[in-house]
Amino acid sequence: MSSLRLILLDIEGTTLPISFVQKVLFPYAERTLPTLLREQADSPAVRVALGDIEREFPGRDPLAQLQDWMAHDVKAAPLKTLQGLAWRSGFESGELRADLYPDVSPALKAWHDSGLRLAVYSSGSADAQRLLYGYSSNGDLTPLFEAFYDLDIGGKKVAESYTEIASRAGLAPQEILFLSDVGAELDAAQEAGCATCQLIRPEDGTKPAPGFRHAADLLEVATQFGLPISS
Numbered sequence: 229m230s231s232l233r234l235i236l237l238d239i240e241g242t243t244l245p246i247s248f249v250q251k252v253l254f255p256y257a258e259r260t261l262p263t264l265l266r267e268q269a270d271s272p273a274v275r276v277a278l279g280d281i282e283r284e285f286p287g288r289d290p291l292a293q294l295q296d297w298m299a300h301d302v303k304a305a306p307l308k309t310l311q312g313l314a315w316r317s318g319f320e321s322g323e324l325r326a327d328l329y330p331d332v333s334p335a336l337k338a339w340h341d342s343g344l345r346l347a348v349y350s351s352g353s354a355d356a357q358r359l360l361y362g363y364s365s366n367g368d369l370t371p372l373f374e375a376f377y378d379l380d381i382g383g384k385k386v387a388e389s390y391t392e393i394a395s396r397a398g399l400a401p402q403e404i405l406f407l408s409d410v411g412a413e414l415d416a417a418q419e420a421g422c423a424t425c426q427l428i429r430p431e432d433g434t435k436p437a438p439g440f441r442h443a444a445d446l447l448e449v450a451t452q453f454g455l456p457i458s459s
């Protein structure tokens with residue numbers, strides 16, 4: 229029997245195709261960010277994000293910096309906050325729907341129904357994570373998750389972030405299985421003591437990182453770790 233109590237999931241490249249992020253989400257944010265920065269300039273979240281950019285890149289046009297980050301898929305906290313704000317109207321109006329990998333919803337439901345705990349850990353802001361799972365093509369999946377962790381808890385390539393997540397969940401790291409497509413994130417989780425598995429999604433062209441278990445989808449994760457499989 230598995231000693232795992234909580235499955236911690238990355239999003240991009242793990243439950244959501246990288247192509248969806250690059251071809252749908254990022255262009256939507258790029259189109260809507262100029263208006264958002266103008267119209268919500270006084271909102272505290274926008275002010276903090278712009279202030280962070282100004283501190284890191286004094287004198288730089290913030291929009292140009294945001295566009296540079298998006299072009300290189302840099303997981304910068306101010307960008308992630310502002311993208312989350314930009315996507316809100318798209319998800320709420322029905323213009324955006326998250327097309328998760330088809331194996332994701334059945335696996336999450338089977339794991340949740342069996343009593344396993346589920347949480348998200350993504351560079352996308354916690355608000356954006358809730359939108360994405362709240363407005364997915366498979367309906368609202370947010371009730372399946374007990375927590376949504378983002379970069380506020382620390383970087384995904386830093387072992388202490390996983391120690392902190394384990395502590396907040398009231399679990400030993402060994403009771404957590406972290407699923408991600410990125411080797412450096414799995415390295416950090418493994419250093420903290422978590423079980424790990426790298427998702428090698430053929431559609432994303434993920435390269436297998438040495439030293440980890442690999443799976444092509446969540447069904448294969450379930451088989452490898454003795455987790456329930458949807459009927």
Ligand SMILES: CSCCC(=O)C(=O)COP(=O)(O)O
Pocket residue numbers: 238239240241249253303311349350351352353356357360384
């Ligand atoms: C709500 S997450 C949207 C995708 C995104 O912007 C992102 O940075 C995801 O990165 P991850 O850490 O999930 O690989």
Ligand SMILES: [Mg+2]
Pocket residue numbers: 238239240241242408409410
């Ligand atoms: Mg990822």
